[in-house]
Every structure is written in C-alpha cells, then in structure tokens.
Amino acid sequence: MALTGLQIFKMLPKSNCKKCGKPTCLAFAMALAQKKANLDECPTVSDEARTALAEASSPPIRMVKFGTGDSQVQIGQETVMFRHDEKFYNPTVIAVNVSDSLTGDALKSRLEQINELQFERVGTHIQVNAVAVVNDSGSADSFAACVEAVSQGSSLAMILLSESADALSAATAKVAGVTPLIGYATADSAEAVAKVAKENKCPVIAAGADLETLADLTEKIKAAGVEDIVMAIQKTALKDQLHTLSEARALALKKTFRPLGYPTISLAVQGSPDEQAAEAISLLCKYSSVVVIETAEKYAVLPILTAIMNIYTDPQKPVQVEAKIYPIGEPGDDAPVLLTTNFSLTYYTVESDVEASRVPSYIMVVDTEGTSVLTAYSGDKLNEKVVGEALKKHNVADLVKHKKLVIPGYVAVMSGKVEEETGWEVIVGPRESSMLPKFLQEAV
C-alpha cells in the first residue's frame, strides 16, 4: 500500500531546511503522500530513504513510454477504477496493425490509409497513435524489412509483434532509435526477448493467458533488467479479456500488487470494422492502455477515438468551448442571434439544434466558467452585464442589422434587465434546446 504522510516523514531528514519549497519536512511528507511533490525536490534525503521511498511511492501502475519526439505516447500510471473517483490520466492508444506479408505498393497504401486516421471534432484533434507491425510471414528477414519500411512511411509510434525472439531482434535493431514497444515475451521466450529490449532500450510486452503466468513473467523480465513492461492478457473470449483486465487493474490499485502494476495491450482485430469498434470500445472502457485494431475504416475509427476522448475527460472539470460568436450555416445580417453558455454540452446541444433548424444563425457564447444556463444564472455568472460585455466585445451590432437577442427560456426572468443594460430587444426562446428548430422556423 502507498505510505501515509507520517510514514514518509520518518524517513526524511527532519531538518526543516525549506529547500524543497515547503515550510517543514512534515508538510513535504504530506505533499509526497498526496503525490503533489517529488522526492527529488529534497536535496538532503539519504540514499537509503530514497530507495525505500521510491519503492513505496512509485505509482501502483507504471508509466511506460514508446515512440520518440512528437510521436511519443505514454500509457499507464492510472490511479482509480472509476473515472468519477478522480480521472483516467493517459488515454488509450489506438494502434492499427500492418502485416509483414505486405510489401511495396500494398504496404505503402496501407500506411497511407493509417496516416489518414486523424480527425477534428469539437475543436480537438484526435488520431490513431501507433502502428503495430505483425510478423505474419514467420520470417525474421521479412519482418525486419517491413518494420524498416514502416518506420520510413509513417511517423507514428511503433509496436513490433512476433512470436520469435530472433525476428524481434532483427527488426528492433532497425528501429531502435524510435523506441518501439516490442513483444511478445512469453514464458518460453522471456529471457531472449528481454535481452533484445534491454540492448535496444525499448519497452517490452509480456504475454500470458492468465494473471499468475503474467505475474511470473513480469518479475522475470524485471530481473533481466527491463522495467518498462506492458501486459498482454491472452484470452480468446471478450468477456474473459475484460474481466481479467479489470482484475489486473484492481490488484495493482487496491492491493498494490506490483507484479501486475503495468499498463496493458489488447487486440480487437477480428470481424467487421463495426465488430472491431465495439470490441475496442469495450476494451478501452475496461482499462486497456493500448488497443490494436485491423480496420482502417474512418467510420469505425472515429467512434473509437471519440469514446477515448469522452471516457478520459476530467469529470471534475466541465469541458468548455471558447466564448465567442459562432456562425451556423451562412448567416446574413438579418440572422437571429442566440445566447448560450460556454459549457460544452450546453453549446453543442444548442449548436446541433440550430443546425437542425436550417435557419442560418449566430450563437453568442458567454463565459460562465463552463456551467449550464440555469447553474450560471443561479451563480450570477450569467447576468445582464455579462451579456452586455459579450455583445460589445464581439461587435454583434456590426454583424446584424437588427437588435434582437434570443435568450434561453430558462432565464426569461432576466429579459428586462438585459434590455435595460444593452438596449437590445430580448426574445425569450424555448426552455428546451430541442424546441429550437420549431422556434427558429416560426418565431424569428
């Protein structure tokens, strides 16, 4: 289990030297216990204490990085079973596989397809982050050649998958500079694969059919000098896979069982693109740190990446959109102007309903610190002053030739004050956004 502040305090110098920036060693110990400070900030801690504390304070699930530069990804270091308890930190990495039986143009076009799996949605860029090269050919030479070609044709982080330590050795040597994640290290091949990983300074995948086997394997790999390990739980049935992933997470978090305190990788490569998307989403919800898919169909990859975006948002922090004026369609100078708040859920609901109305409009979003209309009004974050300032700031009077502002039905009560403050005529819109299409088509 993680140490308490007092347990940590006993191992500190107790000099209250303040060099760590905290007033006392006890305060520093408390900060360490809450993972809000780093032991390196203490210049005088003894080596013994450092080793003991590092062991005890290292995260229950290790962070592993692979890839280099802009393409580097990091996985693991999660702290909770349920996102509402805190948040999920390092989003699942989606990798698309490439068979080493592909060569020449076939390989080139596969990589082009994969490189295109990037999307802009709700103002955020999301993408597939890795390529997994699979040693289908069984030949070490083909594998090494394909891995080299992939590293030239794609800048994404790489995962090298083979049953053969020799093939991994040949291929890894070609791309050691970009730190690929390599596997599989199984009970039989653990030492040989760990050696390849160690020589090339890259993380390694331990693969086993159950948690007992995996726990043995990770210890073996660690003893061979490789600490960056990712676990592949090899179950054939999806339900067993999800169950075992959850169990591994719980053992790492609740029992601080270090042999299973590593991120995980799973495959969703069977069946239609829709089936793969369904499996990938199930796996990412249940803690898989990397999911390898076979499909490069955009329609199937977009929902997977969106699910990651959603599940990994911070539940304590409302997601906000920029407070500005958003044109919907191609609004002219007679287009209606609608007011809403910058809570993303509120905004996107309004946006989609305004779009559905097919009435070109402006949506004016005011900054209410990410709260919804009613909450913002109750907290005085949505009032006539805020509206007046926004109208001025965005020069709305220059955009349209009328001076009519549609406000949400829930805040009809502020109509009078807004009219007084701004000189704009207030039109009270519907209470529910879903009634906007009808409202816009008829009333404005």
Add this chain to the structure above:
Amino acid sequence: MAVPKIADSYAGSVSRVVIGATSDSGGTRTSTVTVGGATNIVYGSTEQTGEKPVIAIDVLDTAPADWPEHLVEPYKDVLDDPAAWAKKAVEEFGADIICLKFDGIHPDQGDKDADHAVKVTKAVLAAVGVPLILWGCGYDEKDNAIMPKVSEAAKGENCLIGTVTEGNYKSLAAIALADGHNLITEAPLDINIGKQVNILVSDMGFPLERIVTFQSTGALGYGIEYSYSIQERQRLATLGGDKMMAMPSISDVGSEAWRAKEAKSTDVPGWGDAADRGPAWEASTAVCLLQSGIDIIRMRHPKAIETVKNCINKLS
C-alpha cells in the same frame, strides 16, 4: 506466482424486473423479458453480471419528420404503420422488446389525441408477441391526459411504462400500479434526483422491484461520459445496499446517437461513408454504455442492433 484474491462481496444487488405477461399470467404476450440481477461491477466473475442486457427497438406512433435518410431507409415502408413497423422490428431485426414512443401526441409534433394513442397501442399489441415499453412524449400535460388511457389499453400485459419525473409522477404511477405495469423513473443526469423520484413513487406504494431507472442518455461525443459515470455510481450505490437505487436501468441510445452530427452528416468525406457511420455511431454509443452497466437499450438502426447483439453475446 500466486496472485492475491480480489473478490469483493457486496450487500446489495440489482433487482430483477420481468416485463410482459403471457396467457398464464393474464396477458397475451408470447414471450417475456427479465432484466437486472447483477451482483457486482467490473471485475466480478461472469456469473455475477446478472441477466443479459436486452435491446428495445423504437417504434413511433407517428411517422417521424426529422429522421436522417440513412435511418429512414430500413423502415421506409412501415414508418406510417406502427403495427407493421413493430412486426418488422421483431421479425427482421430481432427486437427483444418494442418501445412504442408517443412523439406524435406532443403539441409541437402532431398533437394527436388519446383515441389515436389507444388505437396504436392496441394495434401494436396485436401485431407482435414481445413485451412493450410505452413511452410518453415528455410534455407533462399531454402525457398526463393520454398515457393513463394507453396504460388502460394495455392492462394486464405487464408493460414498462413511462416516464415519471420528480415534478410529474403521480397520475402515471397510480395508473401503472392499477393496471399492473412496470414504471420508468426519469432524472436529468442527476443521481440525487434519480433517487428522489424512486423515493417519491415508492412513497405512493409503487413496488421498487417494478421500477426501471432512466438517468437520461448522452450520446457518444455529446456527454456520454456523464451517463457513463452516473450509471457506474448507480451500480456502486446498489451494491452498497441502497435499495432506492437498486433498479435495472434503461438508455435511450437510438434517438440520442442519431442527433449527433457524426451520425447524420452526409457531407463530411473525412469521416467515412455516412451509410456506415450512422449505425457505427449508434452501436458505439450502446457498447460504451453497456460497460457502465445498463440493462435495456433503446435502439433504431438494424445494422447497429446487429453489432450490439453480437457484442452482448460476447459479454454474456
């Protein structure tokens, strides 16, 4: 290496709700559906997941005016005929339950009357043998005037009827109790209100084991994380022994997912073909919510339904 045991045991479990009545129990259904019964969350053994989640296919009382073209396509010959629509949903698309949704009684969407609603209910009951969900339009005044008549028309069929909310529960809860139906309690993505509605209807004498909760649904990309976490919290409260939260739950995936731009836009080439994208968006919303612990999923597109059925089979 021996691995520590992580078997948690919990005080509570999700109640089991039976929907539909066959002739043995005074109805005319040819099948019934049982949902709920989970005794764990996430890493429980697979025996602890309870009954298999089921798919309810939406049938609207009135032809929808605003469905995207790729959603209209599979139903285009039956959209005007709820009975034929229901039959198609059961026979061709494998509906476990039919969710008869009375959008057409809403003042802004047709303002149809009780005679219409009763006629549709009877026609659908006659057309299919699966159990029914009877779901109002969400406009309190009309629901209070019409849903009691709908309830009466389906008396003895042990339907699932709804929804009741914190501010509007009395008339529908009373009539559902009298007509022997199960009840859906609705809350706006707020777990405290969710519990409050259950308390209110239970204070009226409505049995807790005949309630299904609807916590509201956010589609993938549009607030699904809120639904997901509320669903997980409901399950945790249930397992902790809170009887007022220990109900199976229903999600409205079909209508919410198809409101998303990603599901219905036909002019975004960078997102893939819309004919595939819409169903994938609906299926993805459903499978994501399945991981948070839902029991009944309202769905629409047959291709999405096929994907989700396949996934449910892999999970059970």
